[in-house]
Amino acid sequence: METALCTGSPLPRKMKALIPEVSVSCSGGFPLPCYSMDLQKYFTEKRAAVDQALDAVIAPESEYPASIHKAMRYCLFAGGKRLRPILALAAAEAVGGDGRTILREACALELIHTYSLVHDDLPAMDNDDYRRGVPTTHTVFGEALAILAGDALLTEAFKLLAGGGGSGQHAAPQLLTIIELLAEACSSRGLIGGQVVDLESEGKAIDASVLDYIHSHKTGKLIIASVELGARLAGGSPDQVECLRSYGAAIGLAFQIADDILDVTGSSAVLGKKTGSDQKQQKATWPALCGLKEARRRQRALCEEAVAGLAAFDEKADPLRFIARYIIERDS
C-alpha cells in the first residue's frame, strides 16, 4: 500500500505549479520534476519507526488478560498508513526539528485514530465488517472486546503523552498543552461531534455546511492536531504553527473527500473494504451532494491551498508537500 505514496511518475502539469520548491533528484530522465525515491524511503522509514514504537507501547499479546491485548494489537497492526504520526514527524522536521524526539507523542495520534476507527466500525455505528482488507475488530473479537479495545487505545494515548514528561525530552507545560489540544480535537466538539452528525445525517438531505462540519470534525480536527503537535513540540514559532494548522485543515478536508470519492470509484480489492457503502447507507458525501466532478475539483483546490500555505517553508517541508499530492493520487 505504501508504494502509492510515491509512484515515481511525473507530476501532473497542474501539480508542477503547486510544488515549486520540490527537490528534483529522480533518475530515469523524466521530462518533468518528480518526487525522488528518497521520499518513498522517507515514508517507509517513518512508518517502520512508528510501527516499532507502537509495538513497544502496547502490552504483549500474552499479557493477562490476553484477549484485550490481542484485540488492541489486532486493530493497531491491521495495515494503517500511519498518516497522522507521519504528519506530526514531517511537521516537526518542517520547523527544523528532529522527528525522533517526538516519536512517542506521534504514536499517541495513531492510538487515537485507531480507537476511533474501531468504534466507528461497530454494528451500532457504521456496521463495517472489513477495513484495510481484514475483518474489523468486532467481527473477530466480538463487540464487547472491540468497545473495550477502543477504550484502552484512547486511554493509552493519554498515558503515552503524559509519560513523556519523565524523559525530559519536552517541557511539562508544553506536554499539557498538547494533551489539552488533542483531547479537544477528539471531544464532542471535535472528532466525536463529527461522528454524531455523520450518523444523524444518514438518509437525510443535508447541505454543504453540514457536510463541511462532518468532515472538518470527524477527520480534520485530528489531522490539524497532528501537525500542530509536531510543530509545537519541535519548537515551531507561532507563525509556523498557524501556517501548519491551515495546511492540516486543508489536507484533512481533502483526505475526507478522497475517501468519499474512493467509496464511489475505488476498487474494493485495493481499498480492503466494500465500496459503495456510503451510498447504500445513504451517507452524506461530497460526490452525493455535488457530483464526482465537483468533489474532485474541491479536493484538488484544497491540496493546492495546502501547498501554497507552505510557501514560507524550505525543502524540509517537502514531505508535507508530498502528502498533499499523495491525497489526490491515492487509491486506498
Added chain:
Amino acid sequence: METALCTGSPLPRKMKALIPEVSVSCSGGFPLPCYSMDLQKYFTEKRAAVDQALDAVIAPESEYPASIHKAMRYCLFAGGKRLRPILALAAAEAVGGDGRTILREACALELIHTYSLVHDDLPAMDNDDYRRGVPTTHTVFGEALAILAGDALLTEAFKLLAGGGGSGQHAAPQLLTIIELLAEACSSRGLIGGQVVDLESEGKAIDASVLDYIHSHKTGKLIIASVELGARLAGGSPDQVECLRSYGAAIGLAFQIADDILDVTGSSAVLGKKTGSDQKQQKATWPALCGLKEARRRQRALCEEAVAGLAAFDEKADPLRFIARYIIERDS
C-alpha cells in the same frame, strides 16, 4: 440517597474500636459516639460542589450537536454518589490541603467513572436497562450515542486534567504524573482489564484469585487513584500517599463486595436497578464464591484495615474514616 452517608445512629460496637479518633459532637444523648451532622453536611456540600463543577465542564445540552451533549449530561447527572471525587477531596484535606484547590481534577474522576458505567451497561457487555433508578444511557439514546457519550466523557476527563496547567494551581510535572497514574488505572492493566476478566468469567467456575483480580482492577484501581490524586495534588508526603493508597485499596475491594452483597440482599427499589442480576448472569461474586456470611466478614475486615491504616492521621481524616463505615452500611 445521600442520607445513607450519615444516619446519625450510634456506631456498632465493633466500629467503635475501629475509629478511635472520631470527633463526637452529636446531639440527642446517644450512649455511644456517633458521627455528627457536620459530616452529613460535609458530604452534601462536597457533592453539591462536584455537581456544580461538573455542570460547568460539560457543554450545555443546546450546544451542537445537541444529542451527544444531552446524552453526556443524562448519564453524568443520573444520581451518582460522587464517591470518587469526594474521596479525592477528603484525601486532600486529610493531608492538610484545601479540597477546593483540586475540585477540577476531582471532577475528572467522575467523568471517567461515568464513562465506564455507560460502556459496561451496553447490550454487548452487562446489558443493564436500569441504573440508579433510571433507564441506562443506551436505553434512552441508543447504543451509538451511548458509546460516543462514554468516549466523550473519557476524553473530557483528560482535557480537564491537562487544562489545569493554565491556572497555575498545580505544577505542570505534577499534573502529568496525575494524568499518567489515572490513565494507568483505567488502562487494559487496570479498570478495562477488570471488566474483560469479569465478562470472560461469566458462567465459569473461578477461584478467589481471579475474583480478587476482577475487583481490584474493575473498582479498586480507580478508587486508589482517586485518593492518590487528592493526596498528591494537596502536597501529601510520600508516606501519606502510600498510607492513603492502602486505604483506597481496602475500601475499593470492600465497596465492590458491598455491591455484590446488595445484588443478593438489596431492594431493587432502593438500588434503582434489578437485583439478582449477577446470579442470573452467572457472574463471579464473593457471595457466589464463598457465601454471604464470608463475604460480609471480608468486607468488614477490609473496612477495619482501611481505618486502621489511617492511624497516623488526625481528625482531618474523619471523612475518610466515615466513608469506610458508609461502605458497610450503605443500602444503594
